[in-house]
Amino acid sequence: MFKSAVFNLKDATKEEIQTFLNSFDTVLTDCDGVLWIDNNAIPGSPETMNQFRKLGKKIFYVTNNSTKIRSDFAIKAQELGFIASADEILSTAYLVAHYLKGIGFTKKVYMIGSNGIGEELKAVGIRYIGVGPDHVCSDFKSMKPSELDSEVGAVVVGFDEHVSYPKFMKAASYLDSEDCLFIATNTDERFPKGGSIVVPGTGTLVKAVETCSQRKALVLGKPHAYVRKFLESCGLDPARTLMIGDRCNTDIELGVRCGFQTLLVLSGVTSERDLEKIRTEKKPPLPDVVLPKLGDLMALFPS
Amino acid sequence: MFKSAVFNLKDATKEEIQTFLNSFDTVLTDCDGVLWIDNNAIPGSPETMNQFRKLGKKIFYVTNNSTKIRSDFAIKAQELGFIASADEILSTAYLVAHYLKGIGFTKKVYMIGSNGIGEELKAVGIRYIGVGPDHVCSDFKSMKPSELDSEVGAVVVGFDEHVSYPKFMKAASYLDSEDCLFIATNTDERFPKGGSIVVPGTGTLVKAVETCSQRKALVLGKPHAYVRKFLESCGLDPARTLMIGDRCNTDIELGVRCGFQTLLVLSGVTSERDLEKIRTEKKPPLPDVVLPKLGDLMALFPS
Known part of the structure; x- marks a missing residue:
């Protein structure tokens, strides 16, 4: 959709943002580093995820974290301002x-x-x-x-x-x-x-x-085969699914392998410097689009 | 000296054993798996090492074990029947x-x-x-x-x-x-x-x-560069040095890299099956000679 590999959504025109938002029905998002770090929400992430939901997107929280059961994950998400239910959580536990x-x-x-x-x-x-x-x-x-x-x-x-x-x-x-x-x-x-x-x-x-x-x-977790098969069995349309993550070697790799669209945020593990290195060394996986943090989308949503 | 790679010393003639014993002045030996396992000497190992000493060989105990200082290693060796002094111990600590x-x-x-x-x-x-x-x-x-x-x-x-x-x-x-x-x-x-x-x-x-x-x-330890340089600085003649070990990927590898002769014993980590695998897959390092256990040499020493 965008001209070059790893397009920064902040540089998109209104039309491009609209086309982007229309291009997926399902949002799979990583948690640590995208939505929160430790017990603090990353500013703007709750509002952005809740806005996706308002736009009618189906949401799954896909985390490699194994320390909580799904209902406890949902409670943590809710406490930090995300609308979430246990059956939307796909954790490695x-x-x-x-x-x-x-x-x-x-x-x-x-x-x-x-x-x-x-x-x-x-x-x-x-x-x-x-x-x-x-x-x-x-x-x-x-x-x-x-x-x-x-x-x-x-x-x-x-x-x-x-x-x-x-x-x-x-x-x-x-x-x-x-x-x-x-x-x-x-x-x-x-x-x-x-x-x-x-x-x-x-x-x-x-x-x-x-x-x-x-x-x-x-x-079993991202980006390995079992979670891929699991997601494929959920009946998602890969071409209309967006995977959001903060790690190229797990989240984006999973998205690429599954044929999803991919959005990398730089609020977690993969830094701008890492991304630049991946880009210049042409070492996949590269995301389709990038944002400093997920919450930056809030300013880009059509009013 | 022997006809084929990985010659079993048990199959050697009296003359071959004599030539083998005359072929080195210095014996470097690993400890765990060659001389002892935990706190028990492997039967025959103390007698064999002490026999090398009687034959005038210079002896160094070269161990990757880092849990003891050199004098405590020497005491352990002595308690198990080996003649040993602290300055003969080369430990990773x-x-x-x-x-x-x-x-x-x-x-x-x-x-x-x-x-x-x-x-x-x-x-x-x-x-x-x-x-x-x-x-x-x-x-x-x-x-x-x-x-x-x-x-x-x-x-x-x-x-x-x-x-x-x-x-x-x-x-x-x-x-x-x-x-x-x-x-x-x-x-x-x-x-x-x-x-x-x-x-x-x-x-x-x-x-x-x-x-x-x-x-x-x-x-720093076997088979890496630092211990190799250290041994080389000790003024050993590589061609007249024998390295004894129970692990192909540390002891024998070190010996091969330093140009020492190598004797693998099967009383520790590398098993006969492992050795067979290394031999058929032609994956170095292969020892020059092999023995089920070091103590088997006792029966082969010329009387």
Whole structure:
């Protein structure tokens, strides 16, 4: 629709904005870095999303975050000013439960992860262990095989602030059996930065477990195959779907692979400098359009 | 000397064994998986090493293990029946201190590691923080920049049984400054297995920190450049040096890169099956000779 790759919507004419807004019926949006950072809405994001809804767009919140169940995500979104319901949330905690239920998994899950995944598993009747602190006791090397649960048939790695050496040891020991499934929610290296503290993402933990288990995880979240198949099964018309994200290597990559239109916002992980690098090195995926932040659309909506 | 690649010394004639034993003056040996597993000597290893010494060979213990200072390594070796002195030990804890001293480092080290590295740093007058537990408090995301020590100029990653999410967060935050050095002792994925429990190695932690920091560590241990340069500076004659190890991708790789002769033992990480795979896929590094375990040499020494 626009003349060049990675068109900045701020430079669009009124007609171009109108054509853009008419070009999709469904909006898929990432959350962290697009709608909010930590517990603060990014200014203008709630109004923009709610405006999409007013214009009759169908909305899905598609997040790699695995720490909350869908209803808690919806509550967080509402508290920050977004209109949202649980069935509009597609989180990786939900995807894990959906995947394991789909393959008829009946064993137990050993989890490096949080209650978010746990609650979604419980909802589909799958048992799990591993949530919460598991600290080193006297001699870590003295762990006995009897400390492993013989019913475990899958290791799931999601975000876990309590990750620890014993957890890596248990995960790798379970995964030493080829029959044990190895599933990861996502491979995001970091969370969007609010300040000078770097907040490591699930990808950090996945890489660690892949290293000690010497196996590759099946990754369910963006931009991997399972979430793509899931979205495709929802009956969206790819050509009339807009994917909004703050990360080229997850959100935009997912959009490109699915044939969606893509909007990158620079309020999260991918910076203007990163984008420039991707553009000059011609390393895909490139978004169709870009905006400093989602809320900038508010000034562009036709009055 | 032997007819084919990866010759099993057990198949050698008396003359071949004699030629082999005459072909080197210096023995470099890995420790975990060759000499011992955990706190148990591998049967025959002490006698074999002590026999090399009797034959006048110079001996160095070259280990990627970073958890002990050199004198404690020597004591462990002695307790298990090996003749050994601290100045024969080349451990990665020592290499870290040697490296930082060598470049005139005067700032503080943030360490994911153990007292072994700490003691070696102290011995060369380098300050460090980070050893020991660092567990998640109430809200991990509430870490303040003031919790970072502005004097830190290097992150060192070695083996750390107390590794935790706050440690990853701090390491990645320090490494967000390009001036901060990033050093790893080694990248071994696992320790040699004593039983069904997989014991993750330092490589597991290094991969995690590399992922969240989005940087690559300078790795000092086998088979990387720094330990090679260190050994080369010791005035060894490569052609008359034998490297013994249980891992193709560290010990044998180091030996091959340095032009040493190489002996792989199958009592540790690399299994006969792994070796067969390496051989059929013609994926180097291949050792010159192989033995099920080092102690098997005892029956082959000329009487």
